[in-house]
Structure formats: C-alpha cells, structure tokens
Amino acid sequence: VLGEAGAGPEHLVRLTWFLTDVETYHANLAEIGAAYREVMGRVYPAMSVVAVRGLVEPGAEVEIEATAVIPD
Numbered sequence: 595v596l597g598e599a600g601a602g603p604e605h606l607v608r609l610t611w612f613l614t615d616v617e618t619y620h621a622n623l624a625e626i627g628a629a630y631r632e633v634m635g636r637v638y639p640a641m642s643v644v645a646v647r648g649l650v651e652p653g654a655e656v657e658i659e660a661t662a663v664i665p666d
Contacts, residue, residue, distance in 0.1 A: 601664045603637040608661040611643045615655060619643070 596602055613619050619626070649657050 596662060599662075599664055601662055603634045605662040605664050606634075606637060606639040606660055607663050608639055609641040610659040611641070612646045612649060612657040612659070613643060613655065614646060614648060616643075616645045618655070 596605060649655075651657075
C-alpha cells in the first residue's frame with residue numbers, strides 16, 4: 595500500500611500489532627526482529643503490541659495496523 599502511494603517504511607509514524615498468542619511472540623522475538631529489520635530497515639515508528647482473544651479473519655494470529663504520513 596505504501597508503494598502504491600509513492601511512500602516507504604520511512605513514512606510510517608505508528609504501528610499497532612494485535613496478537614492472539616503473546617507467548618509465541620516472545621519465543622520468536624529474534625526471528626521477528628530479523629524480519630522487521632529486513633522489511634523496515636532502521637525505521638522505528640511508535641509501536642504498540644496488544645494481546646487479543648481473536649481476530650476477525652479465521653485462523654489469523656497477527657494483525658498489523660499502520661499509520662503513515664506522506665508529504666505532498
């Protein structure tokens with residue numbers, strides 16, 4: 595979506611991750627961090643991680659909400 599708007603990770607100002615399994619998240623922090631850096635580089639927007647009972651999409655374990663500010 596960012597690419598379609600002519601933007602990239604550097605335009606993200608906020609991320610909210612909704613997780614159904616916090617224990618799995620903690621057990622895989624190294625792998626998650628490596629994947630994050632591969633996609634995001636050295637961009638670190640404000641971020642929250644929220645544990646939830648379930649998500650709307652059946653079988654989903656993670657949902658990520660992002661807000662970007664793209665200059666004119």
